[in-house]
Amino acid sequence: MLVFHEQPRDKVRVFVDFNGPKVTPKAFEWAGKRYDIHSVNLVYQHRHGKGYDWYFAVSDLANTYVLSYSPETLEWVLEEVQGQ
Amino acid sequence: MQRVVLHLDMNSYFASVEQQANPFLRGKPVAVLATMTSQGCTLASSKEAKAFGVKTGVRAEEARRLCPSIRFVEVDPPKYRSTTKRIFSILTQYSESIEPYSIDEAFLDLTGLAPSLEAGAQLGYEIKQRIKDEVGEWLTCSMGVASTRWLAKFGGDTTSKGGLVILHRGNLTAYLKGRDLQEAWGIAGATAAHLNKLGIRTLDELQVTSPVNLMASLGIRGYELWANVNAVELGGLAQPRQPKSIGHSHVLRVRNRDPRFHKALLMRLCERAGRRLRDLGLEAQGVYAHVSLEPGGGLGLPAMPRGKAWQAGGSKKVYHPIHTTRQLFKQVWAMLGDGLHRGTPTFYALGMFRLRPVSGQLSLLEKRKPAALARAIDRINNRYGEETIVEGELMRLDGSFAPDRIGFRKTTGVDVAPEAEAF
Numbered sequence: 001m002l003v004f005h006e007q008p009r010d011k012v013r014v015f016v017d018f019n020g021p022k023v024t025p026k027a028f029e030w031a032g033k034r035y036d037i038h039s040v041n042l043v044y045q046h047r048h049g050k051g052y053d054w055y056f057a058v059s060d061l062a063n064t065y066v067l068s069y070s071p072e073t074l075e076w077v078l079e080e081v082q083g084q
Numbered sequence: 085m086q087r088v089v090l091h092l093d094m095n096s097y098f099a100s101v102e103q104q105a106n107p108f109l110r111g112k113p114v115a116v117l118a119t120m121t122s123q124g125c126t127l128a129s130s131k132e133a134k135a136f137g138v139k140t141g142v143r144a145e146e147a148r149r150l151c152p153s154i155r156f157v158e159v160d161p162p163k164y165r166s167t168t169k170r171i172f173s174i175l176t177q178y179s180e181s182i183e184p185y186s187i188d189e190a191f192l193d194l195t196g197l198a199p200s201l202e203a204g205a206q207l208g209y210e211i212k213q214r215i216k217d218e219v220g221e222w223l224t225c226s227m228g229v230a231s232t233r234w235l236a237k238f239g240g241d242t243t244s245k246g247g248l249v250i251l252h253r254g255n256l257t258a259y260l261k262g263r264d265l266q267e268a269w270g271i272a273g274a275t276a277a278h279l280n281k282l283g284i285r286t287l288d289e290l291q292v293t294s295p296v297n298l299m300a301s302l303g304i305r306g307y308e309l310w311a312n313v314n315a316v317e318l319g320g321l322a323q324p325r326q327p328k329s330i331g332h333s334h335v336l337r338v339r340n341r342d343p344r345f346h347k348a349l350l351m352r353l354c355e356r357a358g359r360r361l362r363d364l365g366l367e368a369q370g371v372y373a374h375v376s377l378e379p380g381g382g383l384g385l386p387a388m389p390r391g392k393a394w395q396a397g398g399s400k401k402v403y404h405p406i407h408t409t410r411q412l413f414k415q416v417w418a419m420l421g422d423g424l425h426r427g428t429p430t431f432y433a434l435g436m437f438r439l440r441p442v443s444g445q446l447s448l449l450e451k452r453k454p455a456a457l458a459r460a461i462d463r464i465n466n467r468y469g470e471e472t473i474v475e476g477e478l479m480r481l482d483g484s485f486a487p488d489r490i491g492f493r494k495t496t497g498v499d500v501a502p503e504a505e506a507f
Contacts, residue, residue, distance in 0.1 A: 042105040042220055044166035049469040055163070057105035064106045084108045 004083045014067060014076040025056050025067055030078055035060055048072075055079070087317065088194040088204035091228040091236035092175070092211070095245045097188035098128035101167050102157045104220035113138065113154045115147050119337055120158045127159055131245060164188075170219045178207060183233075183321040189240075191233055191321050201250045204229045208248050232317040237269050253315055260287040260313060271309070278302065279309075287313055326364070331372070331435015332356045339378065339428050344477075346429060350420070351413055351477040353434055358409035359470075361436060362462055367407040367443065368436030372399035373416040377427025396423025399437070404447060406436055408458035409475060 013029040027036045037058045045052040046068070054069045066080035094100065098116040103109045113133035117124035122145040129138045129147075136151035147154050168187050175182050181193035198204035208227045215223055224246040228239025235251045242263070243249040251259060265276040268287055282301055284290050291313040298306030311318055332353045340346070361368060374397035397420055406412050416434050461473050471478065 039107065041107055042101070042163075042167070044163045044170075046162045046166075049465070049472070050467050055166075059107055064108060066105075082106060082108070 004081075006081045008078050008081060010078050012067070012076050012078045014069075025058060028065075028067060028076070028078065035065070037065075085195060086198075086200055087231045088198045088201055089230055089233050089236040089321070090192040090194055090204055090208050090211075091230075091233075091240035092190050092192065092208075093226045093237075093240045094171070094188035095224045095226060096128055096130050096134070098159065098164055099130040099133070099157075100223050101164055101220075102160075103130060104167075104222040105163070107222075109155055109157070110222055113151045114157060115142075115144070115154055116157050116159050117144055118159055120144075120156060121337060124156075167219060167223075171215055171223075174211060174214050174218065178211065181321055183323075185237075189237075191236065193321050201229050201231065201252055205248055205250050212248070230315070232312075232315055233319065233321060234269065234312040234317075235315055238312075241269060242267060251315075256313075256315060257288055257291060260291055263287045265290065268312070270312070275302075275305075275309075326366070326439065328439065329435050329437040330357050330360050330364075330366075330368070330439065331433065333431070333433035335431050336429060339430070341428055343424070346424060347417070347477045348479075350416055350432065350434070351409070351475050353432060354413040354416060355409045355471075355475065355478065357435055358407075358412050358458070359462065359465075361412075361439070362407065362458065364439075365442055366439045367405035367441075368402075368412075368439050369405050370399065370401045370438035371406060371412065371415045371419070371434075371436050373397045373419045373434040374432070375420050375423055375429050376431035377423065378430045379427050394427065396420060396426070397433075401438060405440075405443070405445075407442065408454050410454060410458070412436065413475070413477075 008030075010030060014025050015027040017024045017026050024040055025037055027034055029035075038060045040056055040058050041064070042057040044055050044057075046055055048070070051070075051072055054071070056067045056069070058065050058067060063084065064080075064082045065078060068077045068079050069075070070077075099114045102114060102116060103112075109130075111132060112130070113136060114130040115126045115133050115138055116128045118127055119125075122143070124144040126138060126140055126142045126144070126147055128140060129142075133147070133151055133154055136154070138147045138150050138154060142150070144156060147156075164187060168184075172182070172184060172190060175190055175192050179192050179194055179197060181195075183191040185191060194204045194207060198207055205227075208229055212225060212227070215225065226240050226243050226245060227248040228236040228241070228243060228251065229248065230236040230239055230251040235256070239249040239251045239259075249259075263286055265271050265279055265285065265287060266273070271279075278301070279285075279290065282293070282297070284293055290309060293310065295307050295310040298310050300306070302309070308318060310316075334349070334353060336349075374395060376395050379394075400415075400419070402415060404411075406415065412434075464473050465471065
């Protein structure tokens, strides 16, 4: 049963793995706490003006998160949190 | 040379993408809703939800009644478009001859690359695996491989979920045997009833019927039906072409009689249609607009006693071609304005037809400034995002009204991301 679904839209600090042309988020810090990413489930894009922001649907062992990355501003944002 | 056409159909697509994005939804009944309301329409359901009878089109409250444990997710068009693009980019690595048929279906002509249907099927299995490896392990697809476009789709539509079927002259009759006419792509109620009158009730019966008799009864359509089930190619893969019409529709989720709200909403729909028209370099010489009205008082008027719902609007040709959002809005408002005072709007549909490339013909009566202004606004919105600059009527209209929506057919080409494989 869905427990909660939030859209915090907070800027977060993300630790990423650069592997050739691929960038894989490994963990992020939100509200002073570190969240280790267990799996990157889906990568997709949202159009924003002329460019596209990258969205990463990720999960740890308890929750799912959506992180967005803007190639223009170089900012990571925590878009969604879903708790199960 | 053996002709090889592959048809790919993603299974329970929107729901599968949501299950891919959220692993906690996997293996559970999920419905993707157009709007998160009790009246929200199911756009796609997972295979687990389908087992409970939750099909496309079922409203949320009915879905909940059929399956109390169902999980609802609101539709997220950019997510599906982006995922489709990644899937189709895999397909383009096999053949340049590809026909995107809808957001979750495509045809691929493998002639030349695959020497036989079996070799085409091997490529099909490879594509299935690559979709799982490179896009998402929860995404499955059905495939049909045949010598014609129609048979490939028929195979893809009728094989098991996640399956692949090869149809050739050797197994075709056995595959068609006993299948209802309406299982075939392009045969619906009226055509099936017509064929029934001729004593044809199954696809294998259609296959052995004389095409001459079918043409005597159904004209050229009769030959097409016969050719389809006899592996005769009629047209091949369709080539991209200019749309015949461009439009938008919207079901209102709130009942509102404020004229400013409805002007703003219509302006947003006009802006969407106008943007697409200009992106394609087209202008229109026809416009249509419809509104469904609920009794209970028109815009700006007090509530009236309830009565029968009705519709207003129509279509017309215009002498001066429409190119800007303002030109479209002016026509739409003129067509709907009076009707809006006779009830509470619940549904809008508007659009343009008689499309043609922009002629550049100067008008003695119309000024050139609006077209230049529209182009300037488009450039700014392209650069900084939709509705960075809007027409005055649209100011302060919440973005949740008439949000981005997705259709099932021919939606490719909309919001297609540039080639970028960085992630």
